[in-house]
Amino acid sequence: MARMTETPPAARPPSQPDRRSLLRTMLLIRRFEEKAAEMYAKGKIHGFLHLYIGQEAVATGAVAAARPDDYIVSHYREHGHALARGLDPGAVMAELFGRSGGVSGGRGGAMHLFDASKSFMGGYAIVAGHMPLACGLGLAEQYKGTQRIALNFIGDGAVNEGEFHESLNLAAVWKLPVLFICENNFYGMGTDVRRVSAVIEVYKRAEAYGIHAEQVDGMDVEAMYEATHRLAERVRRGEGPVFLEAICYRFRGHSMSDPEFYRHKDEVQRWRVLDPIEQLRARMFDAGELDDARFAELQHEADAIAGEAVRFADASPPPEISTLHDFVYKERSDA
Amino acid sequence: MALKTYIEAIRDALIEEMDRAPNMLVLGEDIQEGGVFRATDGMLERFGPQRVLDTPLAESSIVGVSIGMATNGCLPVAELQFADFAYPAFNQLISEAARWRYRSYNGWGCPMVVRIPYGAGIRGAMYHSQSIEAMLAHVPGLKVVMPSTPYDAKGMLKAAIRDPDPVIYLEHKRAYRMLKEELPDGDYTVPIGPARLRREGDDITVISYGLMAHECLQAAEELAAEGIDATVLDLRTLAPLDRDAIVAAARRTGKALIVHEDNLTGGFGGEIAAIIAEHAFDDLDAPVRRLATPDVPAMPFNGALEDFLLPSREKIADAMRDLAAY
Ligand SMILES: Cc1ncc(C[n+]2csc(CCOP(=O)(O)OP(=O)(O)O)c2C)c(N)n1
Ligand SMILES: [Mg+2]
Numbered sequence: 001m002a003r004m005t006e007t008p009p010a011a012r013p014p015s016q017p018d019r020r021s022l023l024r025t026m027l028l029i030r031r032f033e034e035k036a037a038e039m040y041a042k043g044k045i046h047g048f049l050h051l052y053i054g055q056e057a058v059a060t061g062a063v064a065a066a067r068p069d070d071y072i073v074s075h076y077r078e079h080g081h082a083l084a085r086g087l088d089p090g091a092v093m094a095e096l097f098g099r100s101g102g103v104s105g106g107r108g109g110a111m112h113l114f115d116a117s118k119s120f121m122g123g124y125a126i127v128a129g130h131m132p133l134a135c136g137l138g139l140a141e142q143y144k145g146t147q148r149i150a151l152n153f154i155g156d157g158a159v160n161e162g163e164f165h166e167s168l169n170l171a172a173v174w175k176l177p178v179l180f181i182c183e184n185n186f187y188g189m190g191t192d193v194r195r196v197s198a199v200i201e202v203y204k205r206a207e208a209y210g211i212h213a214e215q216v217d218g219m220d221v222e223a224m225y226e227a228t229h230r231l232a233e234r235v236r237r238g239e240g241p242v243f244l245e246a247i248c249y250r251f252r253g254h255s256m257s258d259p260e261f262y263r264h265k266d267e268v269q270r271w272r273v274l275d276p277i278e279q280l281r282a283r284m285f286d287a288g289e290l291d292d293a294r295f296a297e298l299q300h301e302a303d304a305i306a307g308e309a310v311r312f313a314d315a316s317p318p319p320e321i322s323t324l325h326d327f328v329y330k331e332r333s334d335a
Numbered sequence: 336m337a338l339k340t341y342i343e344a345i346r347d348a349l350i351e352e353m354d355r356a357p358n359m360l361v362l363g364e365d366i367q368e369g370g371v372f373r374a375t376d377g378m379l380e381r382f383g384p385q386r387v388l389d390t391p392l393a394e395s396s397i398v399g400v401s402i403g404m405a406t407n408g409c410l411p412v413a414e415l416q417f418a419d420f421a422y423p424a425f426n427q428l429i430s431e432a433a434r435w436r437y438r439s440y441n442g443w444g445c446p447m448v449v450r451i452p453y454g455a456g457i458r459g460a461m462y463h464s465q466s467i468e469a470m471l472a473h474v475p476g477l478k479v480v481m482p483s484t485p486y487d488a489k490g491m492l493k494a495a496i497r498d499p500d501p502v503i504y505l506e507h508k509r510a511y512r513m514l515k516e517e518l519p520d521g522d523y524t525v526p527i528g529p530a531r532l533r534r535e536g537d538d539i540t541v542i543s544y545g546l547m548a549h550e551c552l553q554a555a556e557e558l559a560a561e562g563i564d565a566t567v568l569d570l571r572t573l574a575p576l577d578r579d580a581i582v583a584a585a586r587r588t589g590k591a592l593i594v595h596e597d598n599l600t601g602g603f604g605g606e607i608a609a610i611i612a613e614h615a616f617d618d619l620d621a622p623v624r625r626l627a628t629p630d631v632p633a634m635p636f637n638g639a640l641e642d643f644l645l646p647s648r649e650k651i652a653d654a655m656r657d658l659a660a661y
Pocket of ligand 1: 157394423
């Protein structure tokens with residue numbers, strides 16, 4: 001362990017969030033996703049597209065409260081986490097377009113974003129399959145004796161897979177530096193959690209493994225920030241994994257082809273009232289930190305970034321056929 | 336007769352068999368809503384939640400409980416959403432289902448069907464595109480079927496449901512709404528095992544299965560206009576395999592091309608080629624050819640790359656011309 005070179009610990013995020021910056025990030029995610037939906041309708045994006053609209057507070061608050069080199073290991077609904085971590089919006093959009101300028105050169109697509117330079121270790125579309133990977137990243141940091149932790153985002157659908165249970169047990173028994181964040185939006189595709197989960201308070205499942213677990217209002221970005229900040233530091237102190245259940249809601253369908261027969265419009269409406277962007281905006285208005293003009297400016301800024309992302313993606317050429325067999329294994333010339 | 340799509344044929348088979356057998360039930364993720372591809376649309380309303388079970392998101396358990404039910408007087412038909420998500424269930428399929436009858440010295444049966452959508456061509460990228468038949472057909476004790484027409488889709492699903500052993504039923508997701516056919520009203524089955532000659536010709540032989548068999552047949556029709564007359568053999572079932580049909584088809588023309596969407600190395604085409612080499616060697620006029628997806632670890636998302644990799648009607652026709660000219 002001693003022979004491992006210690007990288008200097010990354011900047012510690014302040015204990016009080018920068019509200020303006022949180023608002024910026026959430027607005028960007030919202031606008032980016034709306035643009036992505038438009039591009040899907042226009043036939044620029046193919047295959048499957050799962051929007052994060054409604055859940056912006058979870059990724060925004062959590063990622064802002066983590067250190068910039070903490071690993072992010074996300075589920076497949078991960079555009080928000082990628083943008084919150086600071087992946088280039090143009091490169092993310094280009095990946096959604098399947099272009100060479102995308103974060104994985106157009107190979108991965110929407111569910112498989114990735115940027116190692118930002119410790120963004122990917123979106124994963126095998127539900128719960130990424131949990132042992134997050135544990136492994138954490139185990140390596142523990143072995144190296146660093147301060148770095150892994151944030152592992154999962155959906156409520158993941159909690160009934162074997163890997164969920166295997167990972168919680170493993171993380172607990174080895175005291176791994178992993179902060180699990182479950183985005184409980186009450187549905188896995190069209191299935192209501194109450195029909196498939198015996199215990200719907202997901203945090204209680206983590207408690208069963210002796211893991212410190214909490215529930216947080218995932219529609220409130222500041223609550224997300226506070227909880228993540230506090231719990232990440234606890235994980236960093238080597239006290240073992242922590243589990244945070246963020247109660248949230250997706251405003252759009254599961255994917256772009258979801259008729260949404262499984263939930264009532266009134267239910268969606270009740271949650272829309274809790275729009276995370278609107279909540280923060282109102283709070284900042286009340287505190288005199290924001291006015292209509294400034295808010296419009298921030299919206300305009302998000303719109304411009306998302307628009308530029310689309311332009312970049314659209315101008316990016318498709319990947320060359322000749323690259324198809326690159327990186328099946330490490331190239332000898334890579335040394 | 337009625338015009339039916341491939342997925343309607345599957346749904347009809349499920350519904351008719353549910354009507355016939357009160358001990359049959361269907362289970363899977365989101366299937367009460369109709370399932371990802373809507374194969375079970377309307378079944379909840381018709382049969383109720385005790386026979387149309389929404390499971391937790393847990394593939395290993397879906398297959399495991401199906402084995403348990405099958406052993407205990409029920410006829411479970413499980414749906415896994417995508418072939419790519421079948422791996423968590425491989426342990427149950429391979430370690431348990433496949434050995435059930437053998438290990439119990441015929442004491443237990445496992446009359447279970449696991450329906451699994453497979454295949455690429457829908458821009459599904461790395462986790463929504465795979466073909467997994469070679470891995471499953473490798474395991475003795477499992478039956479593996481891959482129908483290529485709506486007629487077979489219905490008849491073979493019915494046969495699978497009535498089969499006393501575990502049947503893996505692989506359905507190409509691109510076939511669901513693309514393939515349509517007039518189907519007879521009412522009950523019929525298509526037996527598991529026998530291959531089917533889709534076309535007879537004396538110049539070359541093409542052997543395939545699943546959606547690729549359909550593409551091969553289309554390519555063969557095209558080539559007939561050019562004066563190349565092909566035999567097209569649709570295997571329909573990979574396990575148990577109709578070896579005699581393979582040998583006879585290869586012998587007939589002495590030139591065999593094998594086509595599948597799964598990647599080349601270790602693909603099922605290797606098995607077919609070996610059978611031809613072992614049993615039809617003296618009748619061969621050309622080396623056995625294989626057309627398959629090149630070996631890459633993941634289907635790329637970009638459409639041009641995906642199209643470049645996948646066997647298509649054009650590529651099949653080219654390979655057929657090439658072989659005919661040998
Ligand atoms: C192992 C596995 N099984 C099934 C699926 C298909 N699938 C994709 S998303 C999903 C629901 C996931 O629900 P949840 O974890 O709650 O995430 P949310 O969609 O709510 O963000 C399912 C069943 C999959 N991707 N992986
Ligand atoms: Mg969910």
